Amino acid sequence: MAAQHAKPNFSQPQVSEMVKRLFQLTASEVRPLPSYDDQNFYVAPREGGEYVLKIMNSEDSKNPTIIEVQTHAMSFLQQNGLPAQTAVPNISGQLMSLEESDCGCGCQKYLVRLLTYLPGVTISKVPLTPKLLYETGKMAARMDKILQKMEHPHLSILQRDKFIWSLSNVVLLEAYIGVLDGDPLQEVVKSVIDDYKTSVDTKRPRFRKCINHGDFNDLNVLVQPDDSDGYTISGILDFGDMNSGYYIHELAITIMYMMIEHPSPVKVGGPVLAGWESVLPLNEAEKDCLYLLVLSRFCQSLLLARYSVTLHPENAEYLMISSRRGVHILKQLWELGKEEVEKVWFQSAAQFSN
Known part of the structure; x- marks a missing residue:
């Protein structure tokens, strides 16, 4: 270290x-x-x-x-x-x-x-009902919308051009791909990065800019019981990954981390998307890139966790929390393919909104 x-x-x-x-x-x-x-x-x-x-x-x-x-x-x-x-x-x-x-x-x-100190438990510890997932998507969108109005003399510091966790910098993962040598997952990660270069990079000019929290994950969202036997969001933690990004990045990050905690991960996208779009409807370019951006976040999380374990073996258990299930979900999403996954997400989001 x-x-x-x-x-x-x-x-x-x-x-x-x-x-x-x-x-x-x-x-x-x-x-x-x-x-x-x-x-x-x-x-x-x-x-x-x-x-x-x-x-x-x-x-x-x-x-x-x-x-x-x-x-x-x-x-x-x-x-x-x-x-x-x-x-x-x-x-x-x-x-x-x-x-x-x-x-x-x-x-x-x-x-x-x-x-x-904010009361509550992490969202990872409670059942992720469609209603709670909808509220999570809605909260993520409200957060980015509010951050967009924020003023500060040093806002430009959030540009963070080489920030490895930014979804604008997925190509930087190529430097870490060696940690997967001998692992069949390496091919999937390489393919995702290649698709990202051809599909996401070209559409980025049409994404809407904002400030991202950047890590709206299952350990950074707190919940408390509400009056209707469900849960309500009681806290947003850890702003260490804030960066100048795009609304669609925050949505992709939110979907990816909620998937890790869910028994049927693919179904998570619909309600989170519906909650998000109740505040900020997506444009066509954003919709088209959502699937690849979710996969890109899985790749970031898996590669950087593996890399961190090589630096901090003593912290391996904590570092690999998302990683273990993430590998399985990334393979599942990749095998289902963009069209199939999008159908599940966008159809269930539409039903939710009705």
Whole structure:
């Protein structure tokens, strides 16, 4: 593991000390929460309230401006009625501070924020009914529509031209394809990337631009029980992948991650699409590329998870969560083919809307 990409490794006593020093709060409970390459802690102070202390990895901590824009986006969504976390100012009135520590890779600086805690469980833990999938599609579209109105002096930092998780940059995956050497999946991934070059790249000028959350996945959406024995969305987490993209990208990402949790993955597309189109109907170019963009996101997720495991074998279990089912679903979608999958999605979306 390269030192410059050090995942933070703060202990619970260190977290209590930090919360006291920076926010004058006395932690009565501190417990770790799962994370990809940052460190998150649930903190319940004696003074009341519930929070998440988020400690960024050392690499992302070198870019405070992008974190500032993400933090601004969260509070902008919250002001516009969406359930996003907001950052709590520290005793000097700042929303972020840099903390220095040696987490096993020499002394590094880590960006620290205290965020409000949102109630609920991840959507991965509840049955994905058509109604909840519809609400998820609708929420994703509302979110991007609101973000489009956001103003900030550093918005241009979201361009992120070489950002590997952007669906504009699927071609960059070619550099990682070697991690699938000897795996029959490699051929599928290569074919998806080739189709993307011929079909998606040429239609991109007709996609509508926006700011993407970029990771509207099954672990970043929280739900709570509602009055009708179902669930309602109670939180949107993790703005670390925000980038300037296109509305259709957010929809593809949302469909892909909801598929991972569903017993009949192909059926997920219809209700998510119907919810999305209740806010933002797709144009023809966007419709035509949806299937390939969903497959492209599966390829990103699978390749980059495999690659990350080579860097962080100790975190393999967490990194491979989406991957295990994803392989199976990607093969299924590829074998069914574009026409068949689109028929399922667009017909069921139309029925839903009626």
